[in-house]
Amino acid sequence: MEAEMNRVAEVHTPKESRLEKIKPHAELIAAILSGVLILIGWILEKNDLTTASIVFFLFAFVIGGFAKAKEGIEDTIENKELNVEMLMIFAAIGSAIIGYWTEGAILIFIFAMSGALETYTMNKSHKEISALMELQPEEALVVTNGIEKITAVSDLKIGDLILVKPGERVPSDGRIVKGQTHVDEAAITGESIPVSKGIDEDVFAGTVNLNGSITVEITKASTETLFQKIIQLVQSAQSEKSPSQLFIEKFEGTYVKVVLAVVALMMFLPHFLLDWTWTETFYRAMILLVVASPCALVASIMPASLSAISNGARHGILFKGGVHLENLGHLKAIAFDKTGTLTKGKPEVTDVFVLEGLEKVEILLITASIESHSTHPLANAIVLYAKKELQKPLMTLDSIEDVSGYGVQASIKQDNWKIGKANFVGKAEADAFLNGVATKLSNEGKTVVFAKKNDVIVGVVALKDVVRDETKEAIKTLRKKGIYTVMLTGDSQSTASAIAAESYVDEFIAECLPENKVDELKKLKERFGQVAMVGDGINDAPALATANVGIAMGEGSGVALETADVVLMKNELPRIAEAIKLSEKMNRIVKQNVIFSISVIMLLIITNFLQFIDLPFGVIGHEGSTILVILNGLRLLKSN
Template identity: 75%
Template structure:
């Protein structure tokens, strides 16, 4: 065999071994725990065959393999924090068991402690899996178009202004806007929404999303390091590292508790012998059992796995939490204040009514109005044009003459007819108020904006427009009210418009004519009456109000600005997800309470049983460490939808 072939075989073998090692690495703790269990079984068999020396040697190896990870963690944390922890209690208990000759019990303690540690690591890995999966979604290469030529480059080389080609089925490598083509995009990685979204020229697209059909050319608008995709990953990673108030309390409690338990254990090594007449062996034995059963392993594991699981669950469904504290606070909300525009409503006016004068065709008036307004950039004009395109299958007419009258409307001439489109005063206030039996007042009471169309000094029609309430708004508000939460809208609109929107959206109350700077004052008053208040806005102009509320919730819709201003971000403008987020928070807090109550109950029962000499070391080990495993498994339920 040639040296080249040998080298190739050796390199292939090394690569395969490295691959196996990488795959096994996340499961190292579990593998060590299981190997420890096998060695314990071997040690027990050797002991039964009266091979004491071999049995003890096997147990010692089991101790080292099974306990290394947790012992290393405990010693490092003790040195870093200068405070004893649960891991150190377990080490002391295992050593103490060996000192009094209970090698099997000490080894079982290490084994179950190692299994519970592996379970906790599994929970952490599972919660981080959502982020790992996200990170793997972003392509590493892009097809850049340069002077008509295509070249494959790494995404880190992309610059603002570059043009890239994305073919059907490919993931978009960086944020940008469509310069050419139209397609359907699967944005589930960003918004959590499974329904694809249609995209046309000038529409924004995001890294990590999938181009389903149609080749598109994208102009890069952000460097790869600043994409919305990267910001989401950093946000969730930050949230998972930020501890909730409950977790911080437990960690502070743990240090004090460990010192108290060690003090009691030391006293128990001597006092029962003199006060209760126990033998020295029994006294030391009971002290070791106390060291095991009084350790707050399950209590310490009650919160963090549950919090991480809930944050991961939310991220998978397009609900991003900036930390455990905000997730925990959501369950305590008593009231939610909503911005109107872009939150409860679609954020842009739509035509709701067209009332034509007697003998006048509404379709013809709409066609003329849209033909004239197509030359304007005003939001109301755009709404009329958009509505006409949807409802009339006719080409627009080109006006012969046009004149814009700022603040009032527009004049135009079409086939010798003089047309005016604008507010009531522009076409004559008296005539406008009397048109169609006072339709103007009726529409105003419904919170609608009215545009009049006049032909040769006669009002031909009125067109009513309104910023329409989102279809899902009513459902979302009803869900929140069913959860016992008071709902209120803060809007800069008039009283009439505010009342109409509030009634349509099923809100409890509204505050109209509310300027952005006034929202903060109203939120402070709400906090005085309801203690815990959330603010829901678009994350752009509501930053002061979002910061003032106990929990700021931003409607994301792909906005990286929302990621920077709120505590909770809904990556799709889907209001019912607020209710889902609150329910997730309540589920998490329920599970945490279950864990805490269960773990404390088990500890108290085992301590009492030990003092009454009812519990032996093997049962104490199994009951105590088993409770830790059950607590972690209970927390894992939050990963489910």
């Protein structure tokens, strides 16, 4: 019995699989089959086989129009309001009543084709999510006391250790505790170049471990991973409609009622007022029913919006909805957080000065050796710089003491050393060192660390949160687009001035606390109207929410990602210009579609009233315009 059931399962599984593959194309197949039936019906009609031709036309009506008719009837019942689909049903039935079976069937055929194209757009858009979901593994190899066990990703807990072998995808967000490798992060950032990863560095679910086994400690639940957030963002973006789309949908209901009312009047008024025959009057009323339907207008926005959202997701730019995508193209100003947005967010050594007659290499080596015992970010930056520049092992200390808030003091070969602030080594002596070089460095927005040997300052190390390599180019591009740029920072006036000059922003506002950022955003909105905010930290979240469009850097805090309207999955500012370009292109295509569709409707209505157009051309003109606006919107899928 069990064997028989297995055989049945084997027989049915491929069939079910084939059905699943065919299902997304069902509307297109129905439309094509409808077209074939129309062709057969037309041939039969030409050979005077009228009854047989009507049978084929009826089949064409049912097969081609079923999906749209079902959608129209269900929406009408649910919303208690007539829609475009119902207009098409009435038009097709009306054509058949007056004996224009071929034209009615062609109307259904082209309407079915336009519906299939809309479905294709939706499927293409949803495929982006499906492709993302398929990238996340369902199982992970958990290591407990040296024993490996395959576990479902949904059962992983924070703190679990998992082994990720070369060629495997990382199952969940975590931190490397053992091993070195290169990781392909294209699924997260859209960047194809692999990233080198070592101990204490983060890895993300869905990324690919390329060439080394790594042990990863899970840091987030499977439902809270960055990968899951991306999927949720894309899903919410596809369901949220732009203001233009909402307006068109609201307009559609009123328009349909007006069209039906006008068609009802046209069924008898021209007969009495213009001396048309009853046949001509009814015929022109049916043409009006066909050509006045706003199918092209309704299809002007949604395919373009979905295509743009899918395109952005593919390039690492996530829009949380059509409203934000549309607004992005109307920006007049952008405010930037400094740390981690315009700058790298980590201090780097920029200058090293020592007393004349002393070896810079020796002073830097001793300074780094002492700082290696501190966890301060400035100390870490000095150690990293020394290791990279000197390629020498650090020295052993005789003693070390951390003086909280000031610096570190140590003993090396009976010499006493102090590394830290000016007040720690002597303010007057620090200001006078090398003719006031420290003051000059501070005016450039740099932080100065002094090195004092016994009773003499022997060197200074200058550090700065340096501007990202791509920042200048990104700001230049935005300025060319006529967008005003502002930097908001909590730093001092001197530091802010130096960074602003280096990054080419139009304006900067220094000593800006999180609540001040919100106030400054409100002022910018009063000055410019549409304003965006770009940030990455928890302190940026209120400002991101206040701006017309909040843009978060993908490597930023979770709060920033949740609050923002647009997320750049890779910390690259030039992608803002790409997102704006995509938005502008979408808005341009939507405008083209709306103008084109309204123009076609008006032209067809006028030519029908003047009795210049017949039903076949009315059908082709109306439904052809619908297909054209959908195809125009689909261009955004391929846009770079």
